[in-house]
Amino acid sequence: MTDILLRRDSDRVAILTLNRPAARNALSLGLMEALDAELAVIADNPAIHVVVISANGPAFCAGHDLREIRANPTRQDYEQVFALCSRLMQRIVRLPKPVIAQVHGVATAAGCQLVASADLAVAADTARFATPGVDIGLFCSTPMVALSRAVGRKAAMEMLLTGDMVSAERAREFGLINRVVPEAALDDAVLSLARQIAAKSPLTVAIGKEAFYRQAEMDLAAAYDYASKVMTRNMLARDAAEGIDAFLAKRPPVWTGT
Incomplete structure (x- = not known):
């Protein structure tokens, strides 16, 4: 069975890779639990100074796993999903090490939330971002918490109310991401930034x-x-x-x- 979360350490940097490419790295319960647990371990590891969250496949993260959610349509199951997601995003913010999102393809809904929760984000010039829950009758309320703290109110509301895709360059303009680089240069750009920060106290x-x-x-x-x-x-x-x-x-x- 393929691991849904991969880890590789490189010169004081832990690179965590979402590995559900066929599901566009949707945040299943299993993936959120694995990511939360790995971050908890890293928090106490003095050898790691910076964390990078990347992804395999054509997308960074397509949000929650809607098939999994609809397979268990009870209040208790819904509460479990969103409580776990909220804990994971707060784990990222409270982690005593900087977290960099390395974004390619699309980052939508909870995937966009993951980007907004990270301390820094570097995206390929082909990356796109959206909070499209409004289009399917499910307002992106939990992604809204991270998004509204990362960008201005008008930009956040436009994304939340329209559900439109936003280009990497537009996302950089209103502060969702820090840098836009050619897709072929994404790995090197993120690792260079991570190592620069990892060299600090x-x-x-x-x-x-x-x-x-x-x-x-x-x-x-x-x-x-x-x-x-x-x-x-x-x-x-x-x-x-x-x-x-x-x-x-x-x-x-x-x-x-x-």
Whole structure:
């Protein structure tokens, strides 16, 4: 039986690959459970500094597995699917390591949610994005949570209300993705970005990622108060002292992650 989630580690980067190509990598219960479990393991692995989520086949992710969902049409089953999906997306946000989505083909509905939940996203110039639930009578309400936090309200509402496909370049313009590259260059572009971030102090990156999302939920005064406390805690870390001393001495820093 083929594994529905593959993992390959490369120089402090864990590359997780969705591997249901025949189903366009739809997020079945099994795939969501596998991805959630693997991220939980990676969270405690000091050897991994960055995570990449990629996919095999013609699409990045076509959303939830609608055939699986309709095969079990009870409230309890529906609640299980969306609770698991919500837990997975929050796992990505709370993971103390940056997550990069590597997108090719289409990323629709919960697949678009996966992209929006990642910290960074790099897409092939042929990639397309949509939240088309409205077209089948099922508004993309859970994808909306991630989408509305990644892009402006008008752009999010346009995607949610029309269900239209959005090009990679348009997605970059309104902030859903960071970079657009030729499809043939996608693997190298993502790995280069991942390795650049993986070379930073893992402690500093973890502190910064957590602080970014927490302060975004606060009002301005509370955000500054919280961020000041975070910077003080960060300044007391060995890596901060090492980084500043290395900068002043004009030498490369040696990170310890402490």
